Amino acid sequence: MSTHLPTMTKMAHKTILVVEDERSICELIAINLQHAGFIPLRAHDASVAERMIAEVLPDVILLDWMLPTKSGLVFAKELRGNPRTRDIPIIMITARSEESDTVTGLEAGADDYVTKPFSPRELVARVRAVLRRRAPQLTDEAVAIGPLKLDPVRHRVYAVSDKKEHPLELGPTEFRLLHFLMTHPERVHSRAQILDKVWGDHVFVEERTVDVHIKRLRASLSRGNLADLVQTVRGTGYRLTAEALHPARNRSDTRAEVVRI
Numbered sequence: 073m074s075t076h077l078p079t080m081t082k083m084a085h086k087t088i089l090v091v092e093d094e095r096s097i098c099e100l101i102a103i104n105l106q107h108a109g110f111i112p113l114r115a116h117d118a119s120v121a122e123r124m125i126a127e128v129l130p131d132v133i134l135l136d137w138m139l140p141t142k143s144g145l146v147f148a149k150e151l152r153g154n155p156r157t158r159d160i161p162i163i164m165i166t167a168r169s170e171e172s173d174t175v176t177g178l179e180a181g182a183d184d185y186v187t188k189p190f191s192p193r194e195l196v197a198r199v200r201a202v203l204r205r206r207a208p209q210l211t212d213e214a215v216a217i218g219p220l221k222l223d224p225v226r227h228r229v230y231a232v233s234d235k236k237e238h239p240l241e242l243g244p245t246e247f248r249l250l251h252f253l254m255t256h257p258e259r260v261h262s263r264a265q266i267l268d269k270v271w272g273d274h275v276f277v278e279e280r281t282v283d284v285h286i287k288r289l290r291a292s293l294s295r296g297n298l299a300d301l302v303q304t305v306r307g308t309g310y311r312l313t314a315e316a317l318h319p320a321r322n323r324s325d326t327r328a329e330v331v332r333i
């Protein structure tokens with residue numbers, strides 16, 4: 073388990089990949105991100121960025137438009153076209169400021185857009201904003217699905233019955249796994265996707281690691297009679313679903329049961 077620690081630490085602090093060929097700007101952004109508590113990764117062109125992403129998924133990509141060989145625009149489209157990287161928030165950075173360019177950048181798949189010269193404080197604020205929008209499991213908002221409630225601030229999980237919160241004991245990995253599943257419910261996630269999103273790494277961690285932690289998660293949830301919330305989808309992966317609570321209802325109804333609090 074100790075081999076997973078560096079990745080867990082990175083996830084806790086959120087890694088931000090900065091793709092910018094102007095080294096002084098890249099460094100300026102990286103230092104500001106570091107001061108804000110993020111872990112910056114630096115790439116000076118798209119091919120270096122691709123190699124880094126192949127190893128570990130960053131939480132956000134800051135992508136310069138004007139890059140040598142492959143433009144940021146083309147790279148953003150590629151990232152969006154790849155199932156592994158399509159959910160990573162992208163903020164385009166560019167010297168262009170015309171409205172048509174903004175639209176082009178957003179159409180290529182960028183989540184936000186910053187025009188040079190920008191204030192580092194503004195950039196950090198935008199990074200936080202896209203993290204909140206695109207990756208709810210990385211924020212501090214509490215989530216509830218049926219009687220299951222997870223509070224990231226207090227780092228506690230509760231089974232609610234008779235209006236009382238009964239705390240459930242979870243290990244740190246099971247907590248992060250449950251947090252991811254609860255913020256992405258009613259969807260099947262493959263083991264590789266879960267490794268990417270929860271461990272930040274699908275290359276060096278074995279897929280059966282996921283099975284081990286799902287088993288432990290179910291054991292913890294079973295103390296609140298909620299183990300059925302985590303379903304195994306044969307040959308595919310895992311899904312957290314409120315359907316288990318109301319098997320007679322149809323899918324659209326159960327979606328309404330997923331409440332963010």
Ligand code: CA
Nearest residue numbers: 093136138139
């Ligand atoms: Ca540039």
